[in-house]
Amino acid sequence: MSGPRVSRLLGIDFGGTNVKAVVVEDRPGADPTVVGSGAVPTRADEGPAVVIEQIIAAGRSLLARHGPVDAAGLGTPGAFDPAEGTIVMFPNFPGDWVNRPLRQPVAEALGLPVTMINDARALTLAEGTIGAGKGCGTIVCLTLGTGIGGGVMIDGKLVLGAEGRAGEVGHQIIEPDGPQCGCGNRGCVEALTKADVLASLAGRETVEEVYRAAAQGDPRSIDAIERVASYLGIALANMVTVLGPDRIIIGGGIMSSGEQVLGPIRRAVSRRVTWVPPETVSIVPAELGTMGGAIGAALAARG
Ligand SMILES: [Zn+2]
Incomplete structure (x- = not known):
């Protein structure tokens, strides 16, 4: 079959308060729409390993209900190295995050290509596209x-x-x-x-x-x-x-x-x-x- 292709994308956004996830359906020629979402409180004080497990769990939970998807995006606070997928600067967040790999463990666990994006840039992209x-x-x-x-x-x-x-x-x-x-x-x-x-x-x-x-x-x-x-x-x-x-x-x-x-x-x-x-x-x-x-x-x- 040829012609315009409908894709589904997983988006995860984690901050000091919540880990949020959505599945977005992207149809050529139409606005992307949200087909499912979920959120859990971030256990930020328990450190990076626990938070990364929460990110993976949030993704899996949505994939179980609204998958499969073609790719995933991960919104992260602070700054990261886009080539390595590691955290570079993490103000306002407790724990030993700097230099920690983030993209690779999430991508491996979910079995998806993962694109990282700063959380505020992610909001900008969403508001600029459909908001x-x-x-x-x-x-x-x-x-x-x-x-x-x-x-x-x-x-x-x-x-x-x-x-x-x-x-x-x-x-x-x-x-x-x-x-x-x-x-x-x-x-x-x-x-x-x-x-x-x-x-x-x-x-x-x-x-x-x-x-x-x-x-x-x-x-x-x-x-x-x-x-x-x-x-x-x-x-x-x-x-x-x-x-x-x-x-x-x-x-x-x-x-x-x-x-x-x-x-x-x-x-x-x-x-x-x-x-x-x-x-x-x-x-x-x-x-x-x-x-x-x-x-x-x-x-x-x-x-
Ligand atoms: Zn500053």
Whole structure:
């Protein structure tokens, strides 16, 4: 039989909180669709061997229900060596991960070719393909959470750069002598805006509490959100000036707070953008929800 071929792809996305997996069906000429999904809490504190077993188990569980698939994508936090499939940098994650092989044990256990992709780049790819950036040529994606992730698509193509690690919107240096960042640099926008920084600025335990308090009019929480948004605004204004994106997409765990954070970010970007009319800069929430990263990992495995 010849003609357009339907393929199925497994996508797995693991972070400090959950291991998520999806099976995506990719039909030529149509949007990819999710045919099955699952998630389990990450046992991050038990170390890399346990987490890698969880990744494999998540994959097997979906393959049993929705397989077979043609290939798999693995969304991973931090940085990895694309040639070796080993972890290079793993900020915000406990345990002895650096230099640990990741792609090979997963590929062997699942019996599939595995493509690795940074988790925020995976979300960017998913949002740019079937989410909030669908139909846009150039997008910048920013994910707000434990860390600050990001990704860039130009003319519909995910930008990975010479070493395969480009798109770290959250590691732009905003304050040269600012606080130490998990990446080893100082003053990155991540070090100034990540979840525990926002919580501590507001004098709260969690960002959820910060947004709840701000909604009730707590001045310290409102100020903390404004301060974080002003740094994010600088980072995004830089991206607008350099890339001129059609759309900026904001995702991540705290996006349930929606306009509470988007409004201050929009105002902060408007104050900093001079080369294009600020009102033309479109900043929107991500659309794909918590499975966006896993969907993007699956899409990264497309042949
Ligand atoms: Zn950094």
